[in-house]
Amino acid sequence: MTASVEVINPGDVHTRAKIRAVFGGSPQGGICPSGHKNSVNLYSDPDVGEQAGYYDGWLAEQDDLGPVFEYTGAGKSGDQTFDGTAGSGNRAILRHAEQGRVLRVFTRVGKIPGSGKKTHRYLGMFTLDGMQPYVWRRVHGEDGQDRSVIVFRLRPDGTVQHVAQDVIPPAEETTAEFVAYQAVTAAMFQSEPATTGALPLPKQRVRKGTSGRKATPNAETSGTFVVPEAFGTKLSIRAATAATIAVRHEAELTQAYQAHLESAGHKTGAFQIKVKGLTSTLRTDLYDATDHVLYEAKGSNSREDIRMALGQILDYSRYIKTSEHEGEPKRVILLPAAPTPDMYTLLDRYDVQVVYRSDDGHFVGPVAS
Structure with a gap:
């Protein structure tokens, strides 16, 4: 017994x-x-x-x-x-x-x-x-x-x-492995169907007659999310916290741009990175294997998110090497709206470019075609 x-x-x-x-x-x-x-x-x-x-x-x-x-x-x-x-x-x-x-x-x-x-x-x-x-x-x-x-x-x-x-054993060597783009869905936050419609995306304004590098007002930011995301369903207003709204915006943006790259015939994926001596595993947002471009996406064009994205993409890009391309990849930050001019100045210093989505849904910047 x-x-x-x-x-x-x-x-x-x-x-x-x-x-x-x-x-x-x-x-x-x-x-x-x-x-x-x-x-x-x-x-x-x-x-x-x-x-x-x-x-x-x-x-x-x-x-x-x-x-x-x-x-x-x-x-x-x-x-x-x-x-x-x-x-x-x-x-x-x-x-x-x-x-x-x-x-x-x-x-x-x-x-x-x-x-x-x-x-x-x-x-x-x-x-x-x-x-x-x-x-x-x-x-x-x-x-x-x-x-x-x-x-x-x-x-x-x-x-x-x-x-x-x-404790997980630390990595014995540094590796960067190309892996398929993997969707993360809205189910990670709640499983009930949306009952109140789609959450609004940050308002994006671009002055008529200006170039794609003109500033737009900073959208509010509530959080940061750094794994591959792609939402296919909607979150309910009742269930959405400020953090999950920011995550959803980033996910939708990444999914839309990944679809744009695929429609242009580009092979996309991500890189899974293990660093010698560390137990955690890093994973990039999006990688264009055709043009050797690494993307880091953010859910807002705020100064805080752009600075975070800059640090992440500089960190990740040094590990990305392929037999098809020489040197490190081009570095691009993906945003829902244009950053302010001083953020462009900062990113130019580190040879990092910007792609953002305009009011009409088109992507502005060094986009694939």
Whole structure:
């Protein structure tokens, strides 16, 4: 008879049977929702992850909001998804907050001698990062095939166990890998259909008879988002915070320009960058493989966003090298409206160009044709 466990604290080690007695969930699988316990239990097995081409664990690098635990979604072969039966576990993580559930993370420790039963260590409660809930990442699977996986970014929700053995190993060398352009959808923020129509884009004004480099009033900025984005559905006004509005504007802009490049016959994608000694993985917004151009998109033309974009594109571009093109790529910042003249002056100093979208939806600047 299994002994009862009333409380499980971060750092405690138990079998799955004992964990289920407290937090519910299924007896097998990596993502185990429990409706009656209001929990989504996430089991990580380092050995399985390495064979499948990824690591779960803490990033050694923290940002202003604190530590991040990366957890790779469900699906051991082929591209992972949020759709259908195959994506049910990934949807459970994505929608945990709106369904009133908490995320609980467990990592495999070993086995009970003589029984073969696995033991798992409880790390604590988590929630999805509000600004960047997940990223797409290209990995080399155990079958030798490349595939796209969903990497969830988890933030501690209360006391958690944060120990060195759970930190993702740092990259042994710096690499920059060309990967397919990957869409991120509006589902990352809410799953209900829009009920109040599309959110308005920032107002863009260009004086008649002026060149494309004339300034427009700065649009307000509320946040920054730096992974490939493309929204195909609308957010509801009720669900949209200032940060998600900024993210959506950036995503729509990136999607529109990527479609423009594709319609002109250009091959597009992104670069996935690992830097020696770091545990985090960088990913560029958009790369034009035909003309060797790197793009960094922002959701507003504010000074803050432009300065952020400048730093990012200078950082990323030094890693981008291909056999088809010599030297570093051209650097272009993609904006929803023209920047002020002094921002043009700043960008000219670093040989960074600008493409922006005009009132009529056309792109102005060194655009592909």
